[in-house]
Ligand SMILES: [Zn+2]
């Protein structure tokens with residue numbers, strides 16, 4: 001067991017026995033649990049399989065007087081809230097004299113190993129302890145409507161998963177692996193060099209802590225395989241183009257009981273033919289005629305969902321003026337909606353029928369005295 005295993009795993013809890021349980025109580029508890037969770041009695045149940053491994057691991061340590069004492073001592077030294085205590089002064093929990101070097105792989109280098117194990121593992125540098133799965137990023141492309149309303153969609157992605165042939169055990173026909181005899185399951189061996197001890201991944205088991213006599217031919221004993229998995233992803237209403245959505249625990253699987261990583265879904269939103277987005281608001285540009293803008297009008301405008309709404313333009317509406325239609329925008333998290341912002345754009349006819357031409361000419365003549373550029377060239381009126 002690595003130091004980290006010692007610190008993170010509560011073997012007493014795993015076996016459901018008190019800290020001062022006798023060897024006999026531990027054996028009885030183990031046998032009862034092992035019968036319940038044995039893989040032969042739970043074919044294909046990976047939860048039971050994992051539980052069985054935990055139970056076996058706990059029993060391996062607690063049934064061995066020396067290792068149990070080491071375990072108790074390590075937890076006393078480094079366990080929750082205990083802080084760091086100088087080595088050499090303690091007595092093992094089971095009354096066995098405690099030797100710092102014994103616990104952590106020997107000699108003067110013991111302390112270095114402990115610290116290396118604690119901090120190295122935490123930084124994810126070695127494979128010996130429980131390791132969190134990798135974060136995975138994937139991209140989905142949503143229609144504008146789906147982005148506004150929210151959507152549930154399948155996301156197919158390549159992922160590392162348990163080898164289907166051996167169900168992740170790494171052994172032929174699903175045979176269970178055995179604890180590595182070289183590193184005793186820690187996945188780590190220590191090497192002495194120049195008076196310092198270095199922890200390195202066990203060569204026998206390549207850091208896995210487990211060995212198989214007859215490896216599964218498909219995964220060559222690793223228990224892992226690349227596969228496709230399909231996740232159903234719920235994209236919340238109102239996502240924006242380029243937004244990253246974090247799906248906790250949906251990333252790569254953890255190792256040695258570690259938690260899965262996270263999946264980040266980057267959303268690409270295809271533009272809409274009519275509508276745009278501005279935060280929670282939808283935007284829409286509506287062409288109006290000069291006459292409508294000048295005289296005022298009622299204009300029907302579309303909404304993204306639901307029927308058109310009538311927009312009342314006052315007379316003398318300027319080109320580019322924006323009107324707000326409340327509650328017709330994108331949904332917000334709290335269930336309310338943003339607004340629809342309608343910008344009018346005065347359309348200038350490119351062709352005029354003779355009758356329309358005469359009318360425009362009559363309008364020009366009628367407004368000959370009003371120069372829209374009067375303030376532009378007349379110096380006396382600047383700043384007014
Ligand atoms: Zn396999």
Ligand SMILES: [Zn+2]
Nearest residue numbers: 180183202205
């Ligand atoms: Zn090993």
